[in-house]
Amino acid sequence: MSQLEKNSANQPEFPVTERVQEALAVTQRGVDELLPEAEWVRKLARSEATGTPLRIKLGLDPTAPDIHLGHTVVLNKLRQLQDLGHSVIFLIGDFTSLIGDPSGRNTTRPPLTAEQIKVNAETYYRQASLVLDDSKTEVRYNSEWCDALGARGMIQLASRYTVARMMERNDFHDRFHAGTSISVHEFLYPLMQGYDSVALKSDLEIGGTDQKFNLLMGRHLQAEYGQEAQCILTMPLLEGLDGVEKMSKSKNNYIGISEAPNTMFAKLMSISDELMWKYFTLLSFRPMAEIERMKAECAAGRNPRDAKVLLGQEIVNRFHGAQAAEDALADFVNRSKGGVPDDIPEVALSLPDDGTGLGIGALLKQAGLVPSTSEALRMIEQGGVKVDGGAVRDKALKLPSGTYVVQVGKRKFAKVVVKG
Template sequence: MTQPKAPEILMTDAVREALAVTLRGSEELIPQEDWVKKLLRSEASGTPLRIKLGLDPTAPDIHVGHTVVLNKLRQLQDLGHTVIFLIGDFTTLIGDPSGRNSTRPPLTREQIDANAQTYYRQASMVLDPSRTEIRYNSEWGDALGSRGMIQLAARYTVARMMERNDFHDRFHAGTPISVHEFLYPLMQGYDSVALKSDLELGGTDQKFNLLVGRHLQAEYGQEPQCILTMPLLEGLDGVEKMSKSKGNYIGISEDANTMFAKVLSISDTLMWRWYTLLSFKSEAQIAALKREVEAGRNPKDAKVALAKEITARFHSVASADAAEQDFINRSKGGIPDQIAEISLALGSDGAALGIAALLKSAGLASSSGEGNRLIDGGGVRVDSSVVSDKGLKLGAGTYVLQVGKRKFARVTLS
C-alpha cells in the first residue's frame, strides 16, 4: 500500500527569498521543510526566529574563515531575525574534540577570559550589534552543578556518542578518549535548550554537535532547532582550511594593506568560492561578473573588487582605496607613503655596516644568514636597486631597504 503524499507547503515570496538567503553558500540545511515552516510561522506572527552561533574563545583573534558563518548570520539578521552570539566560556573549559585525533588540553579560565574580550568586538565588524544578543554559556553551565550534569548525561547514550567519527576512529585506533570529552557535545546541545534556538549554525565539522542540540531540545519538550552547516573556507593556499597554525589566514584585525594584498594573492579559481562565501554581492551580481571574466575580462579586476570589499568591511572604503594604491606602488617598484623609520648607529669609529647585518637590525630578516639568503634570491633592494653583492656595506646616510614586495624600512645610519 502506497503512503499518502505529504501536502506541499505553500511558500510566500518573502519566505522563498529567506530560504534562498539561507541556502546560499551553505553545505546542508536539516531539515529544510521544518525551516520553511518556522519561516512561515514567523512571517504570520511577526515574531523573529532565534538563530544561534556558538564560538569557543580558544584564540584571541578571529580570521576571515570565521566570518563565513558570521556573514550568514548577518544575512539572516537583515531579514529581521534575532541573532544570538554565544561565547562558549564554559565549553572551552572542556575542550572541543571535534576533528581531533587526541585529547585537546583545556584552557585556563584566565586564558579564556582574555580571549573572550576580543571576540564580540571583532564579530561586531560583521554583525549589527543593535540586533545581536550576546550570551555566555557559563550562565547555565555553572548553574547545572553535579546533579544537573548527571541528569543531562542520562538523556544521551554512549552508543550514539560513539557514532561520532572522531570518537569512533580514536576508539578503534586505541587512542585514549577522556570521559570529559563526551560532555562537550552534550553541553553544546544544552546551549540550544537554554536559548530555545530555532536554527543553529556551524561549520561542517560541527554537524554531530548540532544534531545533539536537536535531540536534547526534543528531550526537554521543545521544538527541535534546524541546523545549517557552512563549508570550511580554504585558506590562501587554496588547499587547507584557513588556520593560523597553517599560516594561510587573513586576520580581520590585520592592517588594510596586508589584508588587501593577501586577498589578491589567492588563485583565480579560489576567488569565486571566496566570492560566494565572503562577498555581500548578490548571486546574480557574482554570476554576471563571472560571465564577464569568461568573456575575456581580466580576472584581476574581479579579484581587486573582492579585495576592496573585504578590506572596506573591516577598515573603511578610504582605507581600501589607499591599500589598492599602495599595492600598485609596490607592484611598480614604488615606495609606500608610510614605512618604518629606523635610526641605527654605525660601527666603531664610524665603520660602515654590512647589508645582511643591517637587514637583521632593521627587522627585515630574522638573522644575517637569512639576509644573505634573501640577497641570493634577488629579493633585497636598496633605494630601489637590487642588491647582488652580499659584501655590500653602507656608510652614513639614509636608505630605503626593501625585502620582497611588502617589507620596507627607511634606515638612517649615523
C-alpha cells in the same frame, strides 16, 4: 516514531510565499549543508506569517583573542539572516571553554583559564560586531545555565545520550582505534554544547563543517526535552592565502580583520583567481547574480584583477571604512609600479663595533624583514631583495651608515637608518 518525529508532528502549515523562497536562497548561499531543509522552510514560513523572528544560534569558544576572515564566514551568514529580520544569539562558551572542544582533535585540548576566556571573549565580540547588527544580536554566556546544572543535572543530561552514539564521532572513533587517550570529560563537551540549544530554544544553529556532530547533538537534546528541534547549517572552511590549507594563524596563511588596510588589501589581491570566487561567495555581501555576472565576464576575457579589486575594497571598507579602502587601492597600485608605500616602518640599526659596514643578511634580520640570516641570503639568491629600488645580488654586501629603503618580496618594506 522517534521523539524528534513526535515533536515535529501536527505542526501547523503556513504558505511558502515568494519572500520565503528568497529567504531560503539567502540561507543556502555558500553553505555546505542545511538540515533538514524542509523543516527550515516551515520555520521561515511560520516566521513570516506570524511576524516572529527566528532565533539563530552561534556558539563560540574564545580560544584566541583575534579573528581572521575565515572566522567571518559564519558571521557573514548570521548578518544575512539578521538582514532578513531574524535574531542572532552570539553565545560565548565561557563554561565549555573550561572543557575544551575535541572537534577535529587527535589529542586532548588543554582547557583555558577563566581569565583567558574573559579577555578573549571581549576582544572577539568587539571584532565580530564589525560584521553583525548589534541591535539584532543577543550576547549570552553558557555559564548562565551550565553552572546551575550542578552534579545532579549533569548526570541527568548524560543519561540522554549513549556511549555507542558518542563513539560514532570521527575524532573519538579514530583516537580510540589508534590507542590515543580520550578523557571522560571530553564526552561532556558535545552534551553541553547541545544543552545550550535547549536553554536558548534556538531555531537554527550555525557552525563550520567540523561542528556537525555538536550541532546535531543540540537537535537531539531539544527533542529529548520536548522542544521543537533546531535546524543546522554548516559553512565550509575557508582556504587561506596558499589556497590549500584552511585559513589559520598557525599556518601563516591568514588575513586578520584587524590588520592594516594596506596589508589586508594586498593579501586579498594575492589570492588565486580561482579561489577569488569562493571568497566572493562566502565573504562578499554582493548579490550572487552580480558575482555570477562578473565571473562570466572574466571567463569571456575580462581581467580577473578588476573583480579582485572590488572584493578587496569591499572587505577593507567593512573593517576600516571607505577612505581606507581607496587609500589601500592607491597604495597597491603604487607598489605595483615599483613605488614605495607611504606607511613603511622606520628601524634604527647600529654598525658593528669594528666600524665596517652592516652585512645585508644581518640588516634584513635585525630590521624584522626576514626571520633569519639564512632566509635573507635565500631571498637575495632569488632576487627578492632591493635597497633603494635596486636589486641586491651580492650576499656579502655591507652597508655604511646612512638611510635606506629596503624591500623584501612584494609587500615587506622598511626605512632602515644605519648609525655609526
